[in-house]
Amino acid sequence: MLTDQKIQNIANQGLLLADLSDDELAAFCIVANQFYRDGEPIVSDQDYDFVFLAELSKRTPDHPLLNRPEPENEGFSEEKVKLPQRMLSTDKAYTWGEIQKWLDRINKASQEINLPLETIQIKGTAKLDGFAGYDDGSKLYTRGDGNKGSDISRVFERGLNVYNDSERGQGPGEIVVKKSYFESHLSQHFEYPRNFQASLIKEKTLDQFASQAISDKAALFVPFSQLPSWSGDIGSFGEKFQSIVSKLEGGVDFDVDGVVFELTNEQLKTHMGSNRKFHRWQIAFKENKDKAQVRVLSVTAQVGRTGKITPVVELEPTQLSGATIYRATGHHYGLVKEQGLGSGSIVELTRSGLVIPKINKVLKSAEVSIPESCPSCQGGLTWDSDFLMCLNHENCPDQIIGMMAYFFKVLANNDGFGIATVQKLYDNDIRKVSEIYQLSHGNLTAMGFGDKTSQNLLNQLKRSKEESIEDWRFLAAFGVLRLGMGNCENLLKHKPIVEIFDLSVDDIIDMDGFAELTAKLIVDGLEEIKEEYQALRIFRFQLEMTQSKSNMEDFDHPFFNKKIVFTGKMSRPRADLQKQAKSLGIKVATSVNSSTDFLIVGEKVGVNKLNAAKEKDIVILKEVEYLFQIENYSL
Ligand SMILES: [Zn+2]
Known part of the structure; x- marks a missing residue:
């Protein structure tokens, strides 16, 4: 399993891909995709496509993540409904060379059906960075997995307008918010338009920002057919490519993530068809721009939950690898002081590898202002190496x-x-x-x-x-210094949660992975939260206990320490089975490869899958057989 720390580490590319197991890589891709869907990407689109997915397809070419449109983590409980029309992802090109290959395929396909090349028209529109939906006139659906989505018609019931005041029922489009409006009304409250867009759709009642944006007609459903477009033949497409791209990208007041080009000839479209993931007659061109020189508008101090004062740098809005960046963190006040980061300075901003934009260096310094008192409690501040701290933890x-x-x-x-x-x-x-x-x-x-x-x-x-909630997550929620989720899990593998408040510094040092300073901070921190922890336990949270290392060795069922994969329709939710297996010392993977020991099959499993497993000498067991063998251990 990937700990949060490991996920961070992989996202920063602090861990080499080669050091990741196939399962870890696959798990990371799924997590990264979920974060993206939730509006908080942890890696850039480029890294996701070229680094992680590329590696995944090399190692596990039949991984489901590669063969279907990106799943949406929509956070909706509703049942999925079949879409009136399939909505696929769009294939992507990052260079003119890749666009040329697409043109070559068009050329070949047109020859196959005797269509003269010069009659072919290409149409381009801006690729909106919003929330994809399909409006059939009475209902609005999310894209879901491309075949089945969720009914989110409530968005129209809440008063959402269609772009250009046009009518309902224009098919595919995106829910977006106007860029200028986001800058003036929302950028103080939301990091990215995507975070805000998500709030328009969720089941919970609208917040004030969302209802205001809807009534201001700033949040809209934009059918693709309403977007300004460029059309022309292949010749002029090639000649004017760059200017077409910049014109289309700049032609709308929405966040744009490239340009979509597609063919208009129905006969050719049918002939080229689609694979499971995207239409072959359509392609998105996305430019890689991941570094920019940006002017600083202002630097404001913000107090974090630990008392650290962070300089938040408001920037002149800048497009960087597909998103508009409004602000970035200046890390700490040491940097502000040393490099002269202040209103009017010019900084180099990057967004590669990490999706959180980063100020690399100050290119032109300006007068700085270092806060003399805490912006929240007005108390005095203390320097701790590079960090400016408010130590008034109890009252700030x-x-x-x-x-x-x-x-x-x-x-x-x-x-x-x-x-x-x-x-x-x-x-x-x-x-x-x-x-x-x-x-x-x-x-x-x-x-x-x-x-x-x-x-x-x-x-x-x-x-x-x-x-039910994992005990390590519950403990991490108290925000003790050095007790993030990874350390909490490690700690609870050694000691059950009821005993951790009795641990001494030496007890913790004796565990793998804790140095002296960390152990000391943990003991002090636990002492501070002890009372609140006990006060909360009265509310009977359903804690799922981490299996301690010593208990782990007791299992003598055939699956102990073996790698298993569940497939097919099971008698109970897959997540429950996975949880149970892990608690019994079984390693659970999501895809079959040569290191898999057992394939546990439910109903409706394809013959191909079974044959592939047999070829790899994997033992195949029916779910009932598996459950029978672990029966004595079931909790
Ligand atoms: Zn304070």
Whole structure:
């Protein structure tokens, strides 16, 4: 399993691909794709396509991730419905050379059906960086897996308009927000338009920003047929390629992620057809621009939950590898001071490898302003090497708010307790997460939350207690220094959660992976959260206990320490089976390769899959046989 730390490490490319197992690589690609869909990409599109997916296709050519449109992690509970028309992904080209290859394929296909090349027309439109949907006139669907999507007609019921005030039912398009509007109204509250767009669609009730953007007609559904386009024959396409691209990209007030080119001749389109992933008669051209010189508008200080003061650098909006960048972190005030990072300076900004844009260096320095007091509590600040810190941990509003919001973010099984909500709770004298769990509907409405919102918040709290959650995640949610998810999992492999508050520094040093300083910080940190931890445990969170290392050695079933893969339709949710297997010391993988030991099959498994497994000498077992063998161990 990939720990969060490892995911970070892979995303930063601090780990060599060669050091990753096939399963780790596949797991990473799935995670990266989910993050992208959630609006918080952890690697750039280019790295995802060229580094990770490319490696995956080399190692596991039949991996499902390679053979279907990118799955959407939509966060919708609704059942999937069949789309009126298939919606595929678009094949991508990053260079003129790749575009030429596409033209060669068109040339060949047109000869096969005796179509003169000069009659072929190419049409280009901007590729919007929004949320893909299909509007059949009565319903709006998400793209889902290309065949089945979710019904999100509620977006129109909430008043969303169609671009150009045109009518419903124009087929495929994207839900987007106007770029100029995002800059003026939303960029203070959302990192990227994508984060905001997601909030328009989700099941939960709209927040104020989303409803305002809808009524301002800034958030829209844009059918592709309504976009300004370029059309011409192949000759002029080649001649004017660059200017067509820049004209189309600059021609709309939306975030753009390249240009889509497609053929218009129906006969040729039918002849070229599609594979499972994309139409062969269509291609997206995306430019790689991952470095820019950008002017700094201002530098503001922000207090994190640990008291660290971070300089947030507001930038002149800049397009960088497909997204508009409005701000970046200046890392720490040491850099501000040393390099002269201030309003009016010019910085070099990159966005390669990591998708979070990064200020590399200050090219032209300006006058800097170093805060003398904490922007949140106005208390004094202390330098700790390069970092400027507010040490008023107990009373600094932003730190307390940050800690509370962090708890819900790490728990990751609830919605609605973002910074804005937690800020409001803070304004009503709430200082601890354990106090939040004691709130009643009456308390919340008295604080100014609406009737529906209050109910929703209470439901979320209830849900976060009732859904099972890994004990290491629960512990990490307290935000103890050096106790991120990876370290928590490691710690709990050595000691059950009920005993960790008794650990000494030496006990922790004796465990693999903890140095002295870390051990000391952990012991101090645990002491600080002990009371709050106990206060929260009263609410009976459903903790799923990490199996300790010593327990692990007790299993003598045939699958212990073996690698298994589940396939087909199982008698219960696949995730449950996987969880159970892991708790029994079984390694669970998602795709079959030569290191797989057992293939556990449910119903409806293709013959090809079974034959492939047989060829690799993998033992094939029916689900019932498997369950029978582990019966004695089942929890
Ligand atoms: Zn402070």
